[in-house]
Each structure stands twice: as C-alpha cells, then as structure tokens.
Amino acid sequence: MIKARALKKNFGEFCAVNDLTLEIRQGECFGLLGPNGAGKSTFIGMTYGSVERTAGELSVFGLDPATHARVIKKRMGVVTQENALDESLTVFENMLIYCAFIGVPSQERHKRVTDLLEYMNLAHKKDDRILALSGGMKRRLVFVRALLGNPELLILDEPTTGLDPAVRHLLWGKVKELRQEGTTILLTTHYMHEAEVLCDRLVIMNKGKVAAEGSPAKLITEHTPGHVGIYNFDSREELKSLAEKKDFIFLEDSSGIYLRASRMEDLLSTGIPALQLRPANLEDVFLKLTGTELATDA
Ligand SMILES: Nc1ncnc2c1ncn2[C@@H]1O[C@H](COP(=O)(O)OP(=O)(O)OP(=O)(O)O)[C@@H](O)[C@H]1O
Ligand SMILES: [Mg+2]
DSSP states (O other): OEEEEEEEEEETTEEEEEEEEEEEOTTOEEEEEOSTTSSHHHHHHHHTTSSOOSEEEEEETTBOHHHHHHHHHHHEEEEOSSOOOOTTSBHHHHHHHHHHHHTOOHHHHHHHHHHHHHHTTOGGGTTSBGGGSOHHHHHHHHHHHHHTTOOSEEEEESTTTTOOHHHHHHHHHHHHHHHHTTOEEEEEOSOHHHHHHHOSEEEEEETTEEEEEEOHHHHHHHHSOSEEEEEOGGGHHHHHHHHHHHTOEEEEETTEEEEEESSHHHHHTTOOOOSEEEEOOHHHHHHHHHHHHHHHHO
C-alpha cells in the first residue's frame, strides 16, 4: 500500500526524515511511533503530496504522490494532527462541504454524513457550530470526515489525543472494525498501549530514521523482555545494589526507579515494595530506544 525507500525530507539545513525505508501492507494496521519531532507527520504529509520529498522513493497504491496526489487523496482518508475544521460553520455543513470537495455524489452526501455522525455518536451535534464543540468532539468529527470517502487507506495522525478513555475505546473499536473490513490503517500515537492494542506491526522512528520494526510482542521480547517494577526514590541505593547482584536492569528517570527482571517472582522476592509491578510493555521499548533523545529534545 505504501512503500518508502531511502526517503528523505530536508527543511533547509534540517533533515526531518532521513533515509526512511518501510512498507505498509494491504489490510494491516501499521503503527508509526516516535518522539515529538521524529518526522512522523512529515512522512504522512509526503504520502499524499502535501510535503514534497527531497530524495528517495515513495509510492502509495503503486503511485508516486509527487505526481499523483489527487488520485491518491481520493482513495485515502486522513485524520490530520490539526483538526482544520471551519469553525464558523455547523458540523453538518462542514461535512457536506468536504463531501463535495472529495467528489461524493450529491444524492449520497446527506445519508453518508448522517450515518457517520451517528456512528461516532455526534448526531445530536449536527446543527451546532464547530466553535461550540469540545476538543474531543472535534477530534471525533475529523474521524468522521476521514471516513466520508470510504477510503481504502486510513491515516490517523494522533487520532485520540485529548479524548477521554471512553471515547478512545469507542474509536479503537471503530478502527478494529474498519481493519476487519479490509481497510489498511496507518496510525501514529504517543499512547503505547493504543499501539499495542491496535497495531499488527509498527516502527519506532527516531530522528527521521527507523530505530526498530516488528509486531508489538516481537519488539518487547527483543528489546525489553521480562517484568518491570516501579519504585519511588526511597530505596534507590538498595535497588541499585540488588540489580547489580542479581543482574536486573536498573533504570531511573525523573518519574522513579525502574527494575526489570525475567520473572515477576524475581521482583517480588526482593522484599522491596513496588508502586507497580507489570509485564514489560511497548512504553519500555520506546523509552529504551528513544530515551536519550527525548531528554535532549525536551
Ligand atoms: N514546514 C516545516 N518547516 C520547517 N521545519 C519543519 C516543518 N515541518 C516540520 N518541521 C520539523 O521537522 C521535524 C519533524 O516534524 P514532524 O511534525 O514530522 O514530527 P512528528 O514526529 O510528527 O512530531 P509530533 O509527535 O510532535 O507530532 C521537527 O523538528 C519539525 O520542527
Ligand atoms: Mg506529528
């Protein structure tokens, strides 16, 4: 569906996407993770021709976005990071205008919009102006907008930022449903749990490059296998010497002390009470692979 090879984007001297190679296959939900500024939105912009690439190869549906942006855009739906809704118009008007823009036949527009507003629990807001919507409602509406053209490829750039847990779960359900119906999905998110729940495969990008690639389970097994205990700073010295003695991984950041061991029992047997004990997850992988850059970029 999307193939990138040695893809590069420079903004002046600055290289935002640097030698990016990846492939998103038909029918999968593919995650693009990475710290702020890693180049995720820039890559997404390149897939539909809104950002011009500097070098490398890129194809979407087998077409080059540099020359076939119009055709590509007709076949994809995008939840952009910025909402870009017309604040002075109503919900319904916004969606109708977008239908016209992407060429939905006029006799189908009314029903398409009504059905999708219903689908995202926004029907009761249809005559409200965008100004009067909450942040989460606007996000849901952008999701509706992305689905208006029945896209084969759905690109979601941080779709759930600012959504409450219930709405986030609702959206996950929709994404799963769409994937089951055969839609290919490209998702960026800063919620590692979301990526674990939704993505078949993902890459972690850092400084414009792929730092790791695989299924969530494979990435965890490869980079941070085992169980993690989170502690406050009171037992720091004790935890540090324990880690050295028992060969646990010891990490600390401003939020606390992290011990990683093969088994949960290893952590329990230390006798030091943890704030939390859990299996290692994608957040551990993310922090391991991008941690130092996060600190310098913050
Ligand atoms: N139009 C532009 N002109 C100059 N620099 C840009 C432009 N767009 C993006 N950048 C820079 O490129 C880098 C990558 O930005 P991008 O928006 O792709 O990051 P991102 O991975 O989407 O981050 P976030 O998680 O914060 O959304 C950043 O350093 C950003 O400042
Ligand atoms: Mg972004």
